Amino acid sequence: MSKFKDSIEMAENEIEKVEEGQNQNHLEQKVKDIFEKAALLVTLKFEDVEHKIKSKTGRFFGSRNAKSEEKMILKGVSGAVSPGELLAILGPSGSGKTTLLTALGGRLDGDTKGTITYNGKPFSATIKRRTGFVTQINALHPHLTVNETLVFTALLRLPNSLTEKEKILHAEAVLNQLSLTWCKDTIIGGRFVKGISGGEQRRVSIGQELLINPSLLFLDEPTSGLDSTIARQILSSLWKLAKGGRTILMSIHQPSSSLFYMFNKVMLLSEGNSLYFGKGEEVMNYFASVGFVPSVAMNPSDFLLDLASGVVSGDRKEDREAVKQILVSAYQSNLSEKLKAEFQDMGNQSLKGSENKKIGKWNTSWWQQFVVLLRRDLVERRHDSFSWLKICQVLFLSVITGTLWWQSSTDNIQDHVGLLFFYSRFVGFYSFFQALRTFPIERMMIEKERASGMYRLSSYFMARTIGDIPMELTLPTLFVTLTYWMGGLKPTALSFIYTLLVSLYSALVAQSLGLAIGAVVMEQMMANTIAVTVVLIFMLAGGFLVQDIPIFLSWIQYISLAYFSYKLLLAVQYNGDETYNCAPNVTCLVRNYTRIKAIGLDHSLLSVIALTIMFLGFRFIAYIALIRFGSNRNN
Secondary structure, three states: OHHHHHHHHHHHHHHHHHHHHHHHHHHHHHHHHHHHOOOOOOOEEEEEEEEEEEEEEOOOOOOOOOEEEEEEEEEEEEEEEOOOOEEEEEOOOOOOHHHHHHHHOOOOOOEEEEEEEEOOEOOOHHHHHOEEEEOOOOOOOOOOEHHHHHHHHHHHHOOOOOOHHHHHHHHHHHHHHOOOHHHOOOEOOOOOOOOOOHHHHHHHHHHHHHOOOOOEEEEEOOOOOOOHHHHHHHHHHHHHHHHOOOEEEEEOOOOOHHHHOOOOEEEEEEOOEEEEEEEHHHHHHHHHHOOOOOOOOOOHHHHHHHHHOOOOOOOOHHHHHHHHHHHHHHHHHHHHHHHHHHHOOOOOOOOOOHHHOOOOOOOOOHHHHHHHHHHHHHHHHHHHHOOHHHHHHHHHHHHHHHHHOOOOOOOOHHHHHHHHHHHHHHHHHHHHHHHHOHHHHOHHHHHHHHHOOOOOHHHHHHHHHHHHHHHHHHHHHHHHHHHHHHOOOOOOHHHHHHHHHHHHHHHHHHHHHHHHHHHHHOOHHHHHHHHHHHHHHHHHOOOOOOOOOOHHHHHHHHHOHHHHHHHHHHHHHOOOOOEEEEEOOEEEEHHHOHHHHHHOOOOHHHHHHHHHHHHHHHHHHHHHHHHHHOOOOOO
């Protein structure tokens, strides 16, 4: 009988395995079908696009002699790209390639004129959901693996109509599509962290945008800094994507001849002016028709870049501006009106009813975004917060500190007060400097992810700040625990717990201050300069170094978190009525000790309230600063 039951159980297990395999195959086929072709065919048309920026001119920036000057970046650029086409925007540095790409991707702020339509309609939520944008610089978390990077992106960017398992399968499909499977468990790496190669990082950046199966895909210099083999692999992948009905636009500086002939259309820019727009195979014939032929056989892209720079074989350097003017005039005479006539009947098809469908602002709920971002933050930050270097740093300082104050006598009040002051400095400002670089370092990441509508700013801010709390408090806890008992402070469990809580709370307040300064400034070097100044001022006004602060500077104490944390630490250790040996055979009241008398041991509740106001106030300032920083995004 038992054998019969065992046989039934084995059969049931086999059936479950078969069903699971069938479900897995069904999901994999479903994802594969999604990537076969674009869900929405989009024709992009742009006419007479102009963009200008204001710049300061003068001998000294910010001086009275500095004047505001408008500079034209784009000067009436026109073109159109249909589904299945790959457009390459060529031109020398400063020609306006990135500006045009950013404008067409709906991400450009400032004074922009002209008409940009998507299937005859302006930029909309439907188009934004179907648009991928790969920036020139890879903004990736260095300590996440390739697989983790794509999975977290999928969980945030893909809609709730897909299950979590389907979203993960999307990430796996992209890994296979971009030949990243072999390195999926390798970390991304960065400046000081070894990881995958630059070409693989580029493919990961492209993969993040492919997750949404974009109908429109913009890429800013996708082959920059890559060798010819990797560049060809990336272009081949993009070419295949275009054949699936996607509309792909990319800026590229100097492609090889083999890459050049993969482009369906080519646009050549020079100082914001169009010099050519049309089929790639016809570009050489066009310039020959207007009198510009290379003197030797050469890569078409090299020839085009020379022309855009005003360089022609045999011409003098002084003739560059004249050459550019000839080319601009030739474009206006031969191509401009002809192209506009062709564009009239393009891009007027409907969005297959998608524009009538109500599109929500976000793909996922606030809570989902918060949970995923918190998970991502914990995975990413654990390597940085608990690196061997930082652990050894804290252990070394703990040993040195504990040794210097080793079992100090309770009568040696000066040493104990000095140790408590050091607590308020080290524990607080350790967290302060850690938090200071949080937002400046993630500036590009915030810009990229917020521009793609990946998450709400509030969910990011809460996940980022809450996720950092256990990371930033672990090592300070270790420091206080080791040095408290070595330093001979009040040997009771309650006093130790209170001292630890005050130290950690002051660390949280210092962390809030660091986040606020970093968010307001958003520049690492400038933030460091401001931070050092703030630290020194707070230390001077902390009540230990100077007891008699001039009246006109006494207000600094009441905005110094160091002052209130130091005051609380003293209140934990001492009672005003206690005595100590201030001289041989002479006892004195603790409250009359100079350094304690200057601060006082009363009003502990007010100190807690003051620290709480700082904790909330600094974080509120940080959040408002991030809103202002991304005011052009959807907050």
